Amino acid sequence: MTLDFSLSDDQQAIRDTARDFIAREVMPLENDVLAREHRGEKGLPAEDLRALQSKAQEFGFWGIGTPEAFGGAALPAVTQSLLWTEVGRTFVPFVFGGEADNILFRATAAQQEEFLKPTLAGDRVSCFAITEPNAGSDATAIRMRAKQDGDHWVLDGEKTFITKGVEADFSIVIAVTDAEKGHRGGFTAFLVDRSMGWESSPIHTMGPSTPASMSFDGVRVPHANVLGEVGEGFKLAMEWIGRGRYVIPSRAIGAAERLLTMAIEYAGQRETFGVPIGEHQMIQTMLADCELDLEAIRWPVLVAAWSIDQGLDARHASSLAKLGGATAAGRIVDRVMQIHGGMGYTKEMPIERWYREARLWRIFEGTDEIQRRTIAKGLLSGRRRVGGHLA
Ligand SMILES: Cc1cc2nc3c(=O)[nH]c(=O)nc-3n(C[C@H](O)[C@H](O)[C@H](O)COP(=O)(O)OP(=O)(O)OC[C@H]3O[C@@H](n4cnc5c(N)ncnc54)[C@H](O)[C@@H]3O)c2cc1C
The missing domain is CATH 2.40.110.10 (Butyryl-CoA Dehydrogenase, subunit A, domain 2)
Known part of the structure; x- marks a missing residue:
């Protein structure tokens, strides 16, 4: 095996297009989303989501995980992970169109007409x-x-x-x-x-x-x-849940990157005791720990997606990714709130919203404890050797 941590030209191009799309079309909606949610409404009305999805389709983002037979792009899991990271940079509840629950592709011809195709559309x-x-x-x-x-x-x-x-x-x-x-x-x-x-x-x-x-x-x-x-229901259920275990932490990486960027900017602007707070070592420690958490989880998430692309048993890698991504995001958003002081705690900034959302990532689609259980069982049974893919 050769070690190569660079993205292919294709992966870079797809990621950059998505980054541009999210920055130009989705992020500008953030204030509206916050205002609607503070009024107790749905952050992104269904018709607005569909309009955004149509725009994304013009850039080729439709059915990123959907088989080509159904008009999708059937992108490898690694590329999908990179795209979910881009989507995760914003808290606008946006998802690409042309997607359906992974197990819905098992539908019979009649079920496809009644359930799958209208869902994709x-x-x-x-x-x-x-x-x-x-x-x-x-x-x-x-x-x-x-x-x-x-x-x-x-x-x-x-x-x-x-x-x-x-x-x-x-x-x-x-x-x-x-x-x-x-x-x-x-x-x-x-x-x-x-x-x-x-x-x-x-x-x-x-x-x-x-x-x-x-x-x-x-x-x-x-x-x-x-x-x-x-x-066959339990097997299908585990297959459905398996997908979320790399999608959720992929999104978490995007959120963590955005939050850390906000913290770096704030640390350079906000002054206390006559200097920018970024000059205080305790703030520097928090920034460094955020960066460590972020980079420490980026690779397990990509390894989980890569394992799926390689047709390997991805359960262990996916549990590591989900546990690591969810817990790292929680620590990062907490530090970023701390760096912003009182402002971080207000509803004028999106940090408290991310704080509340990120807390869910440790609970649904398998709690932290269930991921730890899967990881430990893999090790204890010998199904997973210490040292992972390099062992
Ligand atoms: C916002 C939200 C959206 C959701 N969406 C869906 C959905 O679309 N479809 C769906 O089917 N479900 C969904 N869920 C359910 C979610 O997957 C469950 O809440 C989750 O799996 C935990 O189950 P529980 O809440 O019953 O907690 P419990 O299973 O009762 O667990 C309680 C506590 O005990 C711990 N625990 C349990 N067993 C062990 C163990 N063996 N060792 C150590 N600790 C253990 C848990 O980690 C947790 O801390 C959603 C949940 C939420 C909150």
Whole structure:
């Protein structure tokens, strides 16, 4: 293996185009987003998001992870990671268009027409529901039952904390079809349209995210809406969650870069005791520690994405990336707030917003503790050798 930490010309060009797009089209919306959120509204209305996505499409950013068969760019995970880092530089809740939940590409031809293609086109909104009031970290403990009744399945139970559950037109729901088999062949994924009768209500959080609790009371779902195979639900769920484990920290790197840049600028301008605060060694320590955290996580995140591109088992690398990215971002935003003093704590600056948002990264799509559990289990079982790819 040769070691080469440089980006290819293609990667650089794509990254620079994205950086330019985010700076010119998305960052100018930041004050509006803050103002709307402070009024308790959605930061980026759906029609504004779609307009931005259309503009991004003109620059070639559409379906960055979507297979070419569906008109997407099918970019390698490393390139996608670089793009998510660019998106992460702004707190505007922007995502590229032409994307769908990774497991939705398993849809049958009929399901593609009803669910996948309208989602890629931005005409329908999906959500993914596995978490339940009594089953979060331990997803094997879900209880939502799906009982077969002729050519239908009847779903009963509750889901909670479901991102986009308030606005979704349909949900990918993981339910128990065979309690004896449990997660080893007894869970199944269903495509459940809202018109089939599930109800949702918002859960207000400390951050910009408003997930939903969802209730299913005898919701009848045609057998034709099984996603993948009956019994394959847990495997699909882990596949869905796996993607977030490099996307979330990729975004976190972008946020951390922006925050550190803000702190450096402020340290050069703000004066106390007759000198810029950047001349005080305690401020310098915080800046240096931010830079260390940032660079220490950049490479594990890229290694996780690279492992996916290489077709390697990326679970260990992805857990390192998610744990490292989420925790580093938390430390960085905290120091950057400290460097800004009282101003950092106000709603006039976006730091407190990032502070609230970054706290979530340590909780959803696998908490810090669950990532540590995966990492330790990999080491203890010998599946992962100390020294990683170089061992
Ligand atoms: C804003 C938001 C959006 C979300 N979006 C979605 C979504 O779209 N779809 C979805 O299905 N879910 C979603 N979730 C759910 C999220 O994935 C869970 O909240 C998360 O997995 C933790 O589960 P829990 O909240 O039940 O905590 P619990 O599992 O009850 O954990 C409580 C505490 O115990 C710790 N813990 C648990 N087990 C262990 C262990 N073995 N060793 C050490 N410590 C342990 C945890 O780390 C945590 O600190 C979302 C959550 C939030 C807050």
